[in-house]
Amino acid sequence: xxxxxxxxxxxxxxxxxxxxxxxxxxxxxxxxxxxxxxxxxxxxxxxxxxxxxxxxxxxxxxxxxxxxxxxxxxxxxxxxxxxxxxxxxxxxxxxxxxxxxxxxxxxxxxxxxxxxxxxxxxxxxxxxxxxxxxxxxxxxxxxxxxxxxxxxxxxxxxxxxxxxxxxxxxxxxxxxxxxxxxxxxxxxxxxxxxxxxxxxxxxxxxxxxxxxxxxxxxxxxxxxxxxxxxxxxxxxxxxxxxxxxxxxxxxxxxxxxxxxxxxxxxxxxxxxxxxxxxxxxxxxxxxxxxxxxxxxxxxxxxxxxxxxxxxxxxx
Numbered sequence: 641x642x643x644x645x646x647x648x649x650x651x652x653x654x655x656x657x658x659x660x661x662x663x664x665x666x667x668x669x670x671x672x673x674x675x676x677x678x679x680x681x682x683x684x685x686x687x688x689x690x691x692x693x694x695x696x697x698x699x700x701x702x703x704x705x706x707x708x709x710x711x712x713x714x715x716x717x718x719x720x721x722x723x724x725x726x727x728x729x730x731x732x733x734x735x736x737x738x739x740x741x742x743x744x745x746x747x748x749x750x751x752x753x754x755x756x757x758x759x760x761x762x763x764x765x766x767x768x769x770x771x772x773x774x775x776x777x778x779x780x781x782x783x784x785x786x787x788x789x790x791x792x793x794x795x796x797x798x799x800x801x802x803x804x805x806x807x808x809x810x811x812x813x814x815x816x817x818x819x820x821x822x823x824x825x826x827x828x829x830x831x832x833x834x835x836x837x838x839x840x841x842x843x844x845x846x847x848x849x850x851x852x853x854x855x856x857x858x859x860x861x862x863x864x865x866x867x868x869x870x871x872x873x874x875x876x877x878x879x880x881x882x883x884x885x886x887x888x889x890x891x892x893x894x895x896x897x898x899x900x901x902x903x904x905x906x907x908x909x910x911x912x913x914x915x916x917x918x919x920x921x922x923x924x925x926x927x928x929x930x931x932x933x934x935x936x937x938x939x940x941x942x943x944x945x946x947x948x949x950x951x952x953x954x955x
Contacts, residue, residue: 663855685836694912852887
């Protein structure tokens with residue numbers, strides 16, 4: 641019996657190889673706890689981190705999780721774009737596109753705003769929900785005027801009994817924007833969109849590496865099949881007791897050594913983009929070596945870190 645015949649489907653069709661999967665992280669767990677609290681309090685929050693740490697990855701993970709846990713909750717997502725000059729027509733058109741309105745363009749901002757309010761009320765009514773969750777990714781690009789326009793929409797919907805729970809996700813400059821609003825007496829904007837805040841992080845320790853790797857030991861494809869991601873790539877080693885979670889220290893050390901050798905600035909904080917690339921490479925490339933005695937070496941993890949492109953992306 642060959643290794644391939646042990647698996648329920650071809651390796652090249654697995655979500656890990658296709659990068660169509662999500663692994664929970666400690667920071668995502670904190671993000672989810674914040675999200676649950678905001679939905680309960682019906683208030684907004686901001687989540688911030690430096691670029692490429694994994695904020696968008698977290699949004700996609702939480703969207704998928706909420707779709708299964710709270711199927712009646714409408715969830716919308718928009719990636720904010722940097723504009724030299726913000727206009728009402730461009731802003732409302734972008735929000736209409738987010739809300740999947742068929743007529744998202746126009747020249748009259750009043751008409752676009754009304755169209756947006758009606759569309760959001762329609763979404764809430766169709767879902768039988770008094771809340772709409774909105775993720776605004778790269779929210780550091782929003783200017784003061786755009787926050788004012790967003791507040792107007794928020795208030796219009798609230799008069800109709802519908803609450804926009806807005807999650808501002810972006811870079812640390814969001815904190816400075818909050819301070820500016822507080823300094824200028826714009827407490828209404830802070831109260832609606834920035835009451836709660838959370839610094840988001842990449843993987844910051846060997847323990848967190850193990851927690852993330854455990855996601856491969858527990859995530860299954862197909863769901864509820866018993867075929868965890870680790871077992872799929874290493875069925876013989878899995879049966880012999882091998883688990884990826886035990887490799888957290890080795891993977892952390894490989895990233896840490898690469899970080900130090902390259903003399904990168906700051907403490908190591910592994911973005912999920914590079915973490916998953918490293919693991920994906922190792923699973924895919926070494927699956928052919930699966931055996932009951934298979935064991936990962938430090939050289940294997942060094943290879944994974946190199947292939948991930950972490951150092952090249954940071955230089």
